[in-house]
């Protein structure tokens with residue numbers, strides 16, 4: 213059977229940075245550790261005045277095409293996943309293709325273009341679409357370009373403001389891929405929820421605490437569904453577990469839940485029983501409330517055990533490295549987590565071709581998806597090609613007043629009367645230049 217999966221990845225960060233402990237926390241009157249330790253975030257990436265989902269997506273896509281030596285004829289499909297689209301009809305993929313056509317000789321008129329929406333899980337769904345298209349044999353030997361791009365902005369003063377971010381991840385999905393092969397097996401947990409939504413509004417309505425509960429519930433269902441088709445998951449089956457990361461603290465909660473679930477009725481639970489007892493079973497309790505209290509107590513103990521902490525340090529913590537520095541990128545977030553894991557494997561000089569990642573995606577509204585990915589021969593070369601460290605180092609560090617200004621610039625309905633200068637100088641990249649005759653957004657390549 214032909215292997216299908218991710219052949220190349222490029223990451224493009226917004227060019228500005230908001231320092232959470234040093235710039236954001238003092239303004240909110242908060243202890244900086246609420247951000248660095250509680251949420252697990254140091255900085256958010258923010259878009260400069262000439263950046264948006266199209267520029268970041270097109271810049272990531274161009275880097276990917278150039279690094280792989282691709283021309284438009286090599287790409288049969290362009291799918292953009294976003295929850296920050298500014299147009300209810302014309303998909304962002306057409307804008308991105310339009311940008312790319314400014315710099316390549318040929319065009320993308322042959323390519324099937326679309327836009328995928330389901331909050332943050334849409335990036336994974338767009339990869340699925342590409343996978344199915346290739347597996348169905350409809351691709352005529354060509355690859356699919358999937359771009360997950362978002363400006364994850366919240367209304368000023370919303371509790372989510374601390375978890376903002378902006379960036380794009382471009383991925384090439386192909387036969388015989390260099391980085392990872394995707395599993396055929398998948399698990400889903402999907403329910404009609406109103407935890408986080410944007411009904412005809414730019415910034416989300418968020419029930420933050422509930423959104424965290426919904427994330428955990430749907431993720432658990434997705435894991436159960438995945439096991440129903442792939443068989444029971446064991447901890448040593450996979451090297452890393454990259455999960456959707458709205459902020460690292462969320463993944464810390466999800467990881468503990470996943471660990472408890474995975475070790476139940478295994479030797480690991482038996483081994484831990486002497487130290488912290490066996491996991492509470494619902495049948496042993498009079499009511500749900502008593503059972504839940506026992507579970508909470510057990511989890512508090514479980515997270516202090518050496519067994520859990522060493523698994524977390526090996527399989528989960530390394531997936532959070534980039535997220536800590538960029539915040540939430542919505543559709544791109546789980547793909548940033550995968551990249552962090554692969555970068556960790558390089559840092560540890562791991563030879564892990566053939567090893568497996570357990571990937572958990574999540575979108576509010578709400579749906580979780582879990583699948584496995586097997587690392588391929590060319591992974592190291594591809595991941596070594598990423599320039600994300602240089603991008604992060606080059607970000608402009610916003611003062612509080614500058615942050616307020618640039619947030620206003622990106623708010624569609626806000627009449628920004630003062631002219632805001634760009635904070636960084638564009639070079640060799642696509643930039644937003646203003647609105648056209650039909651209210652379309654316009655872009656140019658700056659050489």
Ligand code: CAA
Pocket residue numbers: 243244245246247249250251332371372373374375408418419420421423424427456457458459461462540542574575576
């Ligand atoms: N030192 C260390 N830790 C501290 C601290 C300090 N001084 N002060 C607070 N903390 C801890 C808190 O204990 C808490 O951790 P625990 O949950 O483990 O107890 C953490 O820091 C955050 O503190 P609060 O809960 O008080 O923070 P908050 O109420 O201001 O906001 C939030 C948290 C509700 C998640 C908010 O950021 C939010 O609404 N975010 C947007 C929604 C979101 O990201 N939801 C995640 C699931 S939905 C999803 O994943 C989709 C998506 O991408 C949006």
